Amino acid sequence: MDWESSVSEPYEIKCKKIKLKELENFFEKLQKDYEDVARQRNHTTNAQEINKLERQLDTILKNLERVGLECNQLQKEIQELEANELATAVPxxxxxxxxxxxxxxxxxxxxxxxxxxxxxxxxxxxxxxxxxxxxxxxxxxxxxxxxxxxxxxxxxxxxxxxxxxxxxxxxxxxxxxxxxxxxxxxxxxxTAEICLMVKVKPRALNDPFLGYLVSAALVADSSPFRPELELVSKPIPISVPPDPKYAPGYSQDDLPHILNELITTCGNEHGVPLTELIIQCFLPIELMSLPVEHWQFQIGRKQQEYSGRRCKAVIVRSSDRHFSSDYQLASGDWKKYWNRLLTIQQSQCSKALVHIDPIIGKTRINWKSSKVVGCRFVEHDNPQQRENLWDELLSQGTPIAMWIRQPTTKKKMQSLSTCTIAELSTSLAEHRQRALSHDCEVARLEAACLCLLFDNPYRPFPTIDYQSA
Known part of the structure; x- marks a missing residue:
């Protein structure tokens, strides 16, 4: 494009941008220092050492606040200077x-x-x-x-x-x-993706015993990998009556019935083909292992179908990470690793998703490699250990994870590891469609127990106004 010429950037603006970059680098270093000291404090039992580390954390936090304010002020000054410059030199x-x-x-x-x-x-x-x-x-x-x-x-x-x-x-x-x-x-x-987003949250913070609140929205995403693209969403009301024990919330057993109704609504009222529908379930930490892709919905008087067989994809996401402040500190790493994912989409999953082993306590991902964007693992059979693992993965900012529910199917995950990151969701969907076609229920469950966390930080559950829908 042959744009009309404009004046070069003034020296004062250049100097301020250089200073801003230095402050931003220092801010990132302070963030890392804070995380390192906090981690050291969490693993220390000596009271005197804990007090010392607490003082270090206070000092680092004050420096973070100071540098953050300086960055904001410099950004404002740069924008004002650029605006003044533009007023006299706009093509x-x-x-x-x-x-x-x-x-x-x-x-x-x-x-x-x-x-x-x-x-x-x-x-x-x-x-x-x-x-x-x-x-x-x-x-x-x-x-x-x-x-x-x-x-x-x-x-x-x-x-x-x-x-x-x-x-x-x-x-x-x-x-x-x-x-x-x-x-x-x-x-x-x-090329738009049609997503049915289903949000499941405990009625009370971190207390599933009071039941769950459920919301749903239909979203057409024309650019799934464009950061911070805000989307127009259509809320979908839920007519399934809540369990009286949990009203106005729902029990865990209600969730498959709600998904059945939502899929029906997508077809009847919005004309969305099942083969084009991507289900994204935002689940709390204690429900991350639910077999959502095995939930059935009605397609005729007597005919039922698995969501993982007829829908384009079924993906697990974290409602805790999107709606709880517990993982706010890790949100920067989450976006960082997702942006890294965007640059290596053609890398094989076997290299980009490193193997961890929660059964022996190996849950930490080595993020030093620029080719690592997530993990793959065999799930622990203990529910509390499963929750502990998800707490660890979300705290690390992990954007993508692939896991299996039954150790006997480990070879199934190895076969998928040969595809690229860009192909993973499609490859997994094709594998599920084949696996869920088995006549034998045991073979069907064993072959279709692969799960996928594919959590885009720039695609949160939308803020929707039901009154204007």
Whole structure:
């Protein structure tokens, strides 16, 4: 793209950006120091040593707060300087775009801005339209991908909340820059993933004995691996009456019946083919091992089918990580390892998912290798040990894990380990479809007990307003 020339970045802005980078690196070092000292404290029993480590933690925490404030202040100063610079040096082509963006709600604009940034380019949202447009213009594009500014405009054009008088001028501007908007939209719709997201949370924090609250939403995700792409969601009401013992919550035994009703609703009311439906179950830590893919739903008067056989995919996710503050400290590692996953999607699972063994207490993943994004394991037969393992994995920020419920099927996991990370969900779904076709129930259960945690931190369960649905 032959953009009109603009003035080079002023020296003052360059210096502040260098200083900001140094502070960000120091902030990351302090975070690591805090984690190391906290880990040492948790494994220390000597009271005097604990007091010493507690003082170290207090000092590090104060430094974290100070450096964080300095980073925020520098970011604000840089944005103000860039805005001032832009006011006197904006090319006509960019100024035309800025004028078109001005009537659009700023939250809508920033949503498209975050969605168009690829992995590794996450940055604070600029405070002005001018700074936002110039930043996107200056970011180099990825090979075989639209330039970030054009991708931003194409995403904004697809925003359902835009009025026609806002969308049409943007389409005209995009065409003058050589962007075929309709082709982009058609391609994204064609490849969209249709997800039934089911959220299961204890009614009381960490207390499953009072039952579970369940919510559901239908989501069309046109770019599953685009970080921070905010999606339009459709809530699905749940008509299954709650167990009187747990009302307004549900018992664990109610969950298969709820999934049956939700799958029926997706087909009857929303016209979603079963073979295109991806089920994502957000489960609390004590339910992570539920055989969701074995739950059945009604497809005729007498005919029943397994979710793992007819649906495109069934994936386990963590409701604790998304909705509990317990794992907030590990959220940075979670995003870091997910972004790493995006860069090595063609790596074999045997290399990217390292073997751990909860039965002998080997639960720590070696994250030093840039090719490691998760783990694979055989599940412990003790329920408490299973919960302890999930607590450990979520605390490490593990985004992806593959495991089996029966040690006799270890070879099944080894065969899947040869596929790539990008192929894992599809390969597992195909394996389940074959396994769940067995006539013998024992063979069916044994062959289809592979499970997958595939937890994208940028695709949380949506915030939905049932009153406006």
């Amino acid at each position: 006509k082509t960019l100024q035309a775009l800025i004028d078109l963006l001005a009537p659009i709600d700023f939250e809508t604009v920033t949503k498209a801005y975050r969605a168009c940034l690829s992995a590794g380019r996450l940055r604070p949202v600029p405070e002005t339209l001018g700074t936002l447009v110039r930043q996107l213009r200056e970011i180099p594009g990825d090979p075989n991908e639209p330039e970030p500014l054009l991708h931003f405009v194409s995403l904004l054009i697809q925003e359902p909340s835009l009025e026609n008088e806002q969308r049409e001028p943007l389409e005209s501007w995009a065409k003058t820059q050589g962007l075929s908007v309709q082709e982009q939209i058609a391609e994204q719709i064609e």
